[in-house]
Amino acid sequence: MDISIVVPLYNEEESLPELTDWIAKVMTQHHFTYELLYVDDGSTDNSWAIIEDLRRENDHVKGIKFRRNYGKSAALNVAFDAAQGDVVITMDADLQDSPDEIPELYRKIKEEKYDLVSGWKKKRYDPITKTIPTKLFNAATRKMSGIQLNDFNCGLKAYRNDVVKTIEVYGEMHRYIPVIAKWAGFKNIGEQVVEHRARKYGVTKFGMSRFINGFLDLLSIFFVGKFGKRPMHFFGSMGVLSFLLGTLIALYMIGVKLYHIAANTPYKREITDQPMFYIALVAIILGSQLFLTGFVAELVTRNAPERNQYLIEKEIL
Incomplete structure (x- = not known):
């Protein structure tokens, strides 16, 4: 037809x-x-x-x-x-x-x-x-x-x-x-x-x-x-970047405080009183959640019946 x-x-x-x-x-x-x-x-x-x-x-x-x-x-x-x-x-x-x-x-x-x-x-x-x-x-x-x-x-x-x-x-x-x-x-x-x-x-x-x-x-x-077949590449990448960003901010703040302690100079505000502390905390938590989301999505994908269904155009066997 x-x-x-x-x-x-x-x-x-x-x-x-x-x-x-x-x-x-x-x-x-x-x-x-x-x-x-x-x-x-x-x-x-x-x-x-x-x-x-x-x-x-x-x-x-x-x-x-x-x-x-x-x-x-x-x-x-x-x-x-x-x-x-x-x-x-x-x-x-x-x-x-x-x-x-x-x-x-x-x-x-x-x-x-x-x-x-x-x-x-x-x-x-x-x-x-x-x-x-x-x-x-x-x-x-x-x-x-x-x-x-x-x-x-x-x-x-x-x-x-x-x-x-x-x-x-x-x-x-x-x-x-x-x-x-x-x-x-x-x-x-x-x-x-x-x-x-x-x-x-x-x-x-x-x-x-x-x-x-x-x-x-x-x-x-x-x-x-x-x-669709590799969700960890998306969620995992975003999670790692967010986690690293939060960790770097936290380490920076800790380093600044240790410097003031070592130099015996006054430190104006505690770490927990600074907005950057909460930004770092949110970034670390969000990064962990995104990574876990990617991990769970990867497990679901690997157990899906169509995980290895690929489109074959021609074969010579």
């Missing part, structure tokens, strides 16, 4: 028939073999009933329905597991992503050998309250990940099949799938300018809280990707 088209959705009953017909038209024009996999993320409208009707009319349509709303990441993760096409393409169900972009995305994967191609909605029809925070998060993600993409959160993306079978998307990490793919060893990541269409039906399902959650998810994925 050439293409698996994955469409996560939540309360998008109006757009599904039009989207299905549009995708079928593009697939027929380019002679692609395909499957269209809808993932109903606990919709409360008639979305699932419409998917069942579409299935009776079109054998390419498949569907997965969640019992309740789990989020876009969960929908993508389940769909990735079920996808069978050589190239997997994700898009939103609200008709803001154009199926006409699919052939070029497919070509980039098959002919230019990209692992992942992300869409870039260069001209957007979103309000300024959404576009400005999006640009800030894209800039922060580029800086932290080293991946030079302009639009990490674009729903229109294409993947080689082995990419989606390797990565795991959870929480709200769908925003950072290119980062997850890079940490998994898929570094050939490209970008394609795609059309962003104005929303035709319904309303957006994401509020302002997604920007806070997105920043926290970025920190999480950066830390897990870099130190």
Whole structure:
């Protein structure tokens, strides 16, 4: 099978028939073999009933329905597991992503050998309250990940099949799938300018809280990707530095007091009356706690079943 088209959705009953017909038209024009996999993320409208009707009319349509709303990441993760096409393409169900972009995305994967191609909605029809925070998060993600993409959160993306079978998307990490793919060893990541269409039906399902959650998810994925299998390198290093800083301050204060005693000169304040004493004490305690945290995290990591799961691309045995 050439293409698996994955469409996560939540309360998008109006757009599904039009989207299905549009995708079928593009697939027929380019002679692609395909499957269209809808993932109903606990919709409360008639979305699932419409998917069942579409299935009776079109054998390419498949569907997965969640019992309740789990989020876009969960929908993508389940769909990735079920996808069978050589190239997997994700898009939103609200008709803001154009199926006409699919052939070029497919070509980039098959002919230019990209692992992942992300869409870039260069001209957007979103309000300024959404576009400005999006640009800030894209800039922060580029800086932290080293991946030079302009639009990490674009729903229109294409993947080689082995990419989606390797990565795991959870929480709200769908925003950072290119980062997850890079940490998994898929570094050939490209970008394609795609059309962003104005929303035709319904309303957006994401509020302002997604920007806070997105920043926290970025920190999480950066830390897990870099130190997930060696937490002692992070916590231990920070702990040792803090402990040494506190110890050096304490030794300095003791040395100064001993000097005054030896020189028989007046010593203005006791060590415990000085702010530096408490700074040193906090640094020593914090350093000890960070080191112990790293030690415990290392024990947990070493006993995790996936501690030695590595991605092998090729073998000659």
